Amino acid sequence: MRVHSDADACVGAGQCVVLAPAVFDLDDDGKVVVLHGAPPEEQRSRVADAVAACPSFAIEIEDRA
Numbered sequence: 294m295r296v297h298s299d300a301d302a303c304v305g306a307g308q309c310v311v312l313a314p315a316v317f318d319l320d321d322d323g324k325v326v327v328l329h330g331a332p333p334e335e336q337r338s339r340v341a342d343a344v345a346a347c348p349s350f351a352i353e354i355e356d357r358a
């Protein structure tokens with residue numbers, strides 16, 4: 294699993310940080326930062342919850358076959 298973010302799309306709502314604090318943070322401008330671009334599988338449900346909660350579709354999970 295890899296995690297990607299689009300800081301230009303981020304509106305700084307912060308749900309991702311609340312739901313998956315090991316993976317996401319906000320920078321000084323209130324934009325999403327991915328702390329862990331390849332988090333362990335045990336983080337998947339938290340990251341998936343964050344992706345679902347993001348109001349601006351600024352974060353995503355990429356799975357490679």
Ligand code: SF4
Pocket residue numbers: 302303304305306307308309310317319324325343346347348349350351352
């Ligand atoms: S939930 Fe989405 S809009 Fe909110 S801080 Fe995270 S990436 Fe940005």
